[in-house]
Structures are given as C-alpha cells and as structure tokens.
Amino acid sequence: xxxxxxxxxxxxLSRILHWLMAALLVAxxxxxxxxxxxxxxxxxxxxIHRPLGILILILAAIRLATRMFTRAPALPRxxxxxxxxxxxASEVLLYTLFIALPLVGWGMLSAGHYPIVMFGAVHLPPxxxxxPALYATLRETHTILAYLLFLAFLAHLSAVLFHTLILRxxxxxRMVPWPVRAAGGESRG
Amino acid sequence: MNTRExxxxxxxxxxxxxxxxxxxxxxGIGALIAVIAGLFLLxxxxxxxxxxxxxxxxxxxxxxxxxxxxxxxxxxxxVCVTGFFESNGQGQAISRARVFVPGRVSILGRFALAxxxxxxxxxxxxxxxxxxxxxxxxxxxxxxxxxNIPIFVVNTPKEFAEFLVAxxxxxxxxxxxxAAMSAFLAQHPETAAALKVIGRHPFSSGxxxxxxxxxxxxxxxxxxxxxxxxxxxxxxxxxxxxNQAFSPNPARMGKNYLFDALIAQIHAKPLGxxxxxxxxxxxxxxxxxxxxxxxxxxxxxxxxxTFNSIESEDTSPIRDINFDPLVLPDGIxxxxxxxxxxxxxxxxxxxxxREGERKEPSAISTSEVQK
Numbered sequence: 001x002x003x004x005x006x007x008x009x010x011x012x013l014s015r016i017l018h019w020l021m022a023a024l025l026v027a028x029x030x031x032x033x034x035x036x037x038x039x040x041x042x043x044x045x046x047x048i049h050r051p052l053g054i055l056i057l058i059l060a061a062i063r064l065a066t067r068m069f070t071r072a073p074a075l076p077r078x079x080x081x082x083x084x085x086x087x088x089a090s091e092v093l094l095y096t097l098f099i100a101l102p103l104v105g106w107g108m109l110s111a112g113h114y115p116i117v118m119f120g121a122v123h124l125p126p127x128x129x130x131x132p133a134l135y136a137t138l139r140e141t142h143t144i145l146a147y148l149l150f151l152a153f154l155a156h157l158s159a160v161l162f163h164t165l166i167l168r169x170x171x172x173x174r175m176v177p178w179p180v181r182a183a184g185g186e187s188r189g
Numbered sequence: 190m191n192t193r194e195x196x197x198x199x200x201x202x203x204x205x206x207x208x209x210x211x212x213x214x215x216x217g218i219g220a221l222i223a224v225i226a227g228l229f230l231l232x233x234x235x236x237x238x239x240x241x242x243x244x245x246x247x248x249x250x251x252x253x254x255x256x257x258x259x260x261x262x263x264x265x266x267x268v269c270v271t272g273f274f275e276s277n278g279q280g281q282a283i284s285r286a287r288v289f290v291p292g293r294v295s296i297l298g299r300f301a302l303a304x305x306x307x308x309x310x311x312x313x314x315x316x317x318x319x320x321x322x323x324x325x326x327x328x329x330x331x332x333x334x335x336x337n338i339p340i341f342v343v344n345t346p347k348e349f350a351e352f353l354v355a356x357x358x359x360x361x362x363x364x365x366x367x368a369a370m371s372a373f374l375a376q377h378p379e380t381a382a383a384l385k386v387i388g389r390h391p392f393s394s395g396x397x398x399x400x401x402x403x404x405x406x407x408x409x410x411x412x413x414x415x416x417x418x419x420x421x422x423x424x425x426x427x428x429x430x431x432n433q434a435f436s437p438n439p440a441r442m443g444k445n446y447l448f449d450a451l452i453a454q455i456h457a458k459p460l461g462x463x464x465x466x467x468x469x470x471x472x473x474x475x476x477x478x479x480x481x482x483x484x485x486x487x488x489x490x491x492x493x494x495t496f497n498s499i500e501s502e503d504t505s506p507i508r509d510i511n512f513d514p515l516v517l518p519d520g521i522x523x524x525x526x527x528x529x530x531x532x533x534x535x536x537x538x539x540x541x542x543r544e545g546e547r548k549e550p551s552a553i554s555t556s557e558v559q560k
Contacts, residue, residue, distance in 0.1 A: 001509065011222060019256075021535065029229065030228075030229065030232050033229060033232050034232040035236035035534075036233070036243070037232075037233055037242045037243070037244075038242070039241060039242065039246070039346045039527075039530060039531035039535070040242075040346070040530055040531065040535050041241060041513050041525050041530065041534055042243065042530045042531070042534035042537075043523060043529065043530035043533050043534070044530065048240065074310070084214045101241045105204040112509075112511070112540070113506075113509055113510050113511075113545070114511070114513075114516065115328055115329060115516060116328075117516075119435075121287075121327070121329055121518065121519035122327045123327065123329060126328075128511065130506065132509045132545075132548075133511075133534045133544065133545065135541075135544050136263040136541060136545030137545070139541050140235035140544075140545075141543075154222055154225065154226060157221075157225075158218060158222050160335065161221070162215075163216060165211075165214040165215075165217075166211050166214055166215055166218075167219060
C-alpha cells in the first residue's frame with residue numbers, strides 16, 4: 001500500500017463527528033441497557049433515547065457521506081494485511097450499526113403502533129405498517145444489535161489503545177481532533 | 190510490505206512487549222475494558238438478579254396466572270370499541286393539548302377485567318377497566334388506562350408487586366392466602382386506608398354505567414406554560430344501577446354477563462361518558478396514587494366520550510395497542526408519581542411478549558359480539 005499521497009488524518013468533519021458520536025453512542029448504550037431494567041427511570045430515559053437515536057442517525061448519515069467523499073489516511077505500517085481486513089470489516093460493521101440501530105428502533109415503534117415522539121408535539125411518521133409479529137422481531141433485533149455495537153465498541157477501543165500505548169505506531173493521530181502533520185508516532189515516544 | 194520491514198516491526202513489537210512498562214500498559218488496557226464492560230452490565234441489572242425490574246413484575250403476573258399466548262398479562266379479558274371524543278373547549282384553560290380544542294377526534298377503546306386470566310368468568314367484584322386512545326391531529330396520541338376504583342391500593346412499584354402476590358390465589362393451591370393479605374395490610378396502613386375509600390364507591394351493575402378513574406396524577410400545561418396537577422376520570426351518562434350480587438348459578442350470571450350486557454347496550458345505542466378533569470391545588474399529593482384529593486377540588490367537564498361500535502379482539506387491531514399511560518400529547522406530562530414510569534415499563538414488557546406469541550382466540554369472540 002502506498003501512502004505517499006494519503007492525508008495524515010481523516011477530514012476534520014469526520015474527526016469531529018467521530019468524537020461527538022463516540023460520546024453520544026456510549027451514552028446511548030448505557031441509557032438503553034439501564035432503561036429496560038428500570039421501573040422508576042424507564043420513562044425519563046426513554047424520552048431521551050428516542051430523539052438521541054434520531055440525532056445519531058442523522059450524524060451517522062453525514063459521517064458516512066463525509067467518509068465516502070474524502071480520502072482516508074493510510075493505516076500505519078505496523079498493521080499487517082490480515083489486520084487491515086479486520087480494521088476495514090470493523091469500520092463497515094460500526095457504520096452499519098450506527099445506521100441500523102436507530103432505523104430498527106424507529107421501525108419497531110412504527111410496527112408496534114406507537115407514536116414516534118421526539119419532543120413536545122414533534123413526531124416522526126411511521127416507516128413501517130403496524131404489524132404485531134414484526135414489532136416483536138424488531139424489538140429483539142434492536143437488543144441484539146445494541147449488544148453487538150457494545151462489543152464492537154469494546155473491540156475498537158481495545159485495538160486503538162493497544163496500537164497507541166503498546167505499539168505506539170501513531171494510529172490514533174489519524175483521528176485526533178487537533179491537526180497532526182506526519183503519520184506515524186514512533187518518533188514521538 | 191516486504192520481509193525486512195516485517196522483521197523490523199516484529200523486533201519493535203517484541204522489544205516493546207518485553208519492557209515492563211508495556212506489560213503494565215497492557216494490563217491497564219485490559220482493566221479499563223473490564224471496567225467499562227462491568228459498568229454496562231451493572232447498568233443493565235446483571236449483578237442484581239433479584240431487583241424489581243419491569244420483567245420481574247410481568248414474570249410475577251405469569252407465575253400467578255400462567256402464560257396465555259397472545260394475551261395481555263393483566264386485564265387479559267377484554268373487548269374493543271371505537272367512537273369519538275367531542276371537546277367543548279373547557280380543558281384548554283389548563284392544557285394546550287390539541288385534544289381539548291373544541292371539536293371531535295376519533296377514539297379507540299378497550300373494556301376489560303383486571304387479572305391475567307383471559308377466560309375467567311365475569312364476576313361483580315372484579316375490577317373493570319376502560320382504556321382509551323385519543324387520535325390527535327398529525328399523529329399525536331393520548332392513551333389512558335383507567336379502572337373503576339377511585340384511587341389505587343398502593344403507591345410504589347415495590348408495594349404493587351407485594352400486593353399482587355398477597356392478593357392473588359396461590360398458583361399451587363388455587364386459593365388466596367388470607368394470612369398473607371392480613372400481613373400485608375398490617376405493614377401497609379396506606380393500603381388499608383385506600384381500601385376503605387374504595388369501599389365507599391360501590392361498583393355499578395356493569396361496564397356501561399360505571400365511572401373509570403385514571404388513578405395517577407398528571408401535569409397539565411396550558412398555552413402560557415402554566416403547569417397544573419390534574420387527575421381525570423370519565424363519568425357515565427348511563428344511569429348507575431346497583432351491582433348484582435354474585436351468583437354461582439350460570440343461568441343468572443353467564444360467564445361473560447358483563448361483556449354481553451355491554452355488547453347489547455352498544456348495539457342498542459351509543460354509550461357516553463363525560464371526561465372530568467379534577468384540578469389539584471398546590472400541596473395536593475401527586476406522587477401518591479393511594480391518596481384522594483380533597484373533595485372540593487375544581488372539576489372541569491372537558492367534553493364527551495362516545496362509543497358507538499364494538500368488536501372482538503379476534504379481529505380488532507386494538508388488541509395490538511399498548512395502552513401505555515405515558516403516551517401523552519404535548520400539554521399533558523407525567524407527574525412525579527413513581528407508578529407512572531413503572532406502569533409504562535411493565536406494559537412494554539407485556540406488550541413485547543404477547544406480540545411475539547401466537548394469538549389464542551378471545552373469550553369475547555366475534556360471534557359473541559354479534560349476538
């Protein structure tokens with residue numbers, strides 16, 4: 001792989017969206033898992049969960065478009081071919097989940113004949129017909145995808161920390177919000 | 190990448206690994222991931238398997254009643270109705286909800302008997318319920334699930350779970366254990382007091398001549414942003430007739446006698462109720478569904494509820510509606526009553542389970558409704 005023409009970092013918008021979405025997604029995963037086991041906080045958490053999910057869907061769409069229309073920086077040379085495949089696959093998995101989870105949630109409420117309340121009188125239209133069995137399937141799917149996203153997040157975090165703290169190959173420089181000129185972190189120690 | 194580069198990298202990696210600092214960092218990464226995973230599982234209740242959760246409440250209903258495929262875990266035996274709400278505009282003083290703008294909105298409803306037994310015989314003393322879904326413009330909805338007792342028997346989810354077990358027949362013996370109920374009442378004077386209040390409101394003869402109460406307090410917010418505590422109820426236009434005495438004689442009291450009477454009444458003419466908003470004063474308890482407000486509180490007659498059509502759950506899409514009391518339009522908000530969020534959470538679990546099951550036929554069948 002030639003990285004002579006590669007930028008050192010992802011586009012600024014991609015980097016900003018990455019850290020913003022990271023905070024929102026981690027908050028969302030904890031809100032989701034807390035609310036389904038809580039009696040007292042269920043409603044308050046659900047009232048945040050719905051509009052936050054739609055916000056994540058919008059941000060994910062912008063981020064996907066940014067990713068597709070800008071050049072990504074090359075991976076550090078420490079990353080061998082098999083790991084590159086894993087990195088690529090995990091990126092595809094994460095983007096898929098960012099978009100699928102809110103859509104499944106929205107579709108599930110549609111199929112369950114619920115109004116899709118954002119805030120005040122602001123509602124979203126249903127995106128699927130009201131169908132009981134479809135609701136049950138999507139409700140289950142929503143949970144499975146959420147656990148999958150949490151596992152993918154842990155794997156992503158582990159890999160980045162391993163590269164940054166153990167291999168010290170400057171992988172994280174590609175995504176930090178501040179500008180970094182050269183790729184590779186070996187010299188920085 | 191060529192072999193030389195690869196070898197250099199391997200050396201680099203091995204060198205890094207051999208240093209104690211790297212091992213420490215590796216351990217640190219592992220610890221961090223474990224902590225995050227642990228916090229996530231903690232938030233999800235994995236380390237507190239005996240905590241009272243929405244699933245635990247519905248599991249209790251299932252343990253007491255058995256699992257009846259496709260039915261609500263509580264208020265299982267019911268029939269679906271449709272009609273309209275005609276607002277007179279009076280509710281607008283305290284709420285900006287569009288349901289109170291003068292005019293008509295269509296409504297869906299469901300009359301049911303409390304309990305998780307979909308084929309139980311109707312009895313005069315079983316608690317009766319009326320759930321209504323008001324369809325507001327632009328997809329907004331107001332859902333309410335009401336019962337024919339003026340206040341609730343408990344005021345927290347924990348007490349509800351305990352009361353449920355104490356007041357239900359033991360699944361092993363099929364009998365209510367009176368000692369369990371006495372013990373509960375001795376520990377919960379608020380329940381004993383609530384039962385006295387409930388006793389002063391004897392049940393009517395049937396579904397059609399009964400008032401239904403929303404039990405919990407809510408906050409109404411008007412166009413100026415003023416927030417007012419409110420409890421609502423529906424009061425029947427039909428003349429209230431005294432309740433029948435229980436008779437084990439099926440000739441006198443058919444298995445579905447309450448539903449059959451309701452069906453006959455709606456076939457004869459539409460049934461009507463007035464929606465009454467009871468306006469709380471500062472200091473009135475909003476977080477205690479087992480306490481009545483003083484009787485002199487202002488009451489606003491917001492309009493009329495009319496049901497003109499009735500249908501079996503076997504064919505009606507209303508079977509697949511969760512009458513979650515926290516599906517509210519703009520202008521109506523939850524109060525600080527802890528039962529509201531708990532009801533919403535538990536109804537959701539019941540809804541999710543039954544929607545995934547094969548639907549067994551309702552006791553109030555299509556032919557019953559056509560009689």
